[in-house]
Amino acid sequence: MTDPTDNGGRPASLGFAPVTTEPDFLHATxxxxxxxxxxxxxxxxxxxxxxxxxxxxxxxxxxQVSAAPRRCPCWTWAAARAG
Structure with missing residues (x-):
């Protein structure tokens, strides 16, 4: 697992929430x-x-994409991760 304080290298100023838990394969990808x-x-x-x-x-x-409802299961995981 990745460091719980790491935000995946994404700037917090852009609204990226810190990653709490992320599988190693996802971190590598x-x-x-x-x-x-x-x-x-x-x-x-x-x-x-x-x-x-x-x-x-x-x-x-x-x-259009940013306004569209997110129905993909991957968005469910991302939303839960963001808190």
């Missing part, structure tokens, strides 16, 4: 994804600067 995300962000940085339509569509999609 999360760490792997976070590592890849840094490289992906560097490659994709500025990609949408000259594409206003794509930027608007992506923003609309993000709004």
């Amino acid at each position: 999360r760490t792997s994804y976070d590592t890849l995300a840094v490289d992906y962000e560097a490659r994709a940085r500025g990609e949408l600067d000259a594409k206003p339509m794509e930027r608007a569509l992506l923003g609309l999609f993000a709004e």
